Amino acid sequence: MKIAEIINPYVGETGGLITALQAVQAAQGFLPPETEAVAAEAFNLTKAEVKGVISFYADFHREPQGEIVVRLCAAEACQAAGGRDLAAAVEKKFALKSGETSASGDLTLEPVYCLGLCSAAPAALVGDKLVGRADAQRIEDAVARHAKERA
Numbered sequence: 494m495k496i497a498e499i500i501n502p503y504v505g506e507t508g509g510l511i512t513a514l515q516a517v518q519a520a521q522g523f524l525p526p527e528t529e530a531v532a533a534e535a536f537n538l539t540k541a542e543v544k545g546v547i548s549f550y551a552d553f554h555r556e557p558q559g560e561i562v563v564r565l566c567a568a569e570a571c572q573a574a575g576g577r578d579l580a581a582a583v584e585k586k587f588a589l590k591s592g593e594t595s596a597s598g599d600l601t602l603e604p605v606y607c608l609g610l611c612s613a614a615p616a617a618l619v620g621d622k623l624v625g626r627a628d629a630q631r632i633e634d635a636v637a638r639h640a641k642e643r644a
């Protein structure tokens with residue numbers, strides 16, 4: 494389905510731009526580069542305005558994501574509980590920097606800002622599974638479980 498065909502039904506709705514972008518991402522897995530121009534024309538906005546919305550929301554992705562996404566909390570409570578060390582250890586374990594997807598496309602690492610699991614900081618989300626009191630081994634185990642479930 495073309496981007497315009499996905500976006501057009503939301504034109505004129507309250508919050509239509511965000512809903513339209515979510516629909517594009519749900520259909521494509523990410524927001525392809527032409528999304529900005531198509532959405533700008535449909536909603537009578539500038540490309541910069543659409544880009545601003547896309548940039549503001551961390552859940553919008555401009556690149557395809559890996560099959561498994563590991564989100565490490567980078568918000569305050571988790572940072573105070575060793576979140577930076579955890580991120581460094583996980584980056585080392587998977588040989589990926591935060592914000593990157595592996596060349597094989599099987600894994601994406603990205604920061605997230607609070608998972609609502611502050612009392613069990615540092616926290617992570619592996620696929621759709623929360624990991625509290627996370628360490629690099631628990632993250633690796635969760636990735637392995639997730640991969641097995643997907644197989």
Ligand code: FES
Binds near residue numbers: 611615
């Ligand atoms: S600050 Fe990390 S889960 Fe809330």
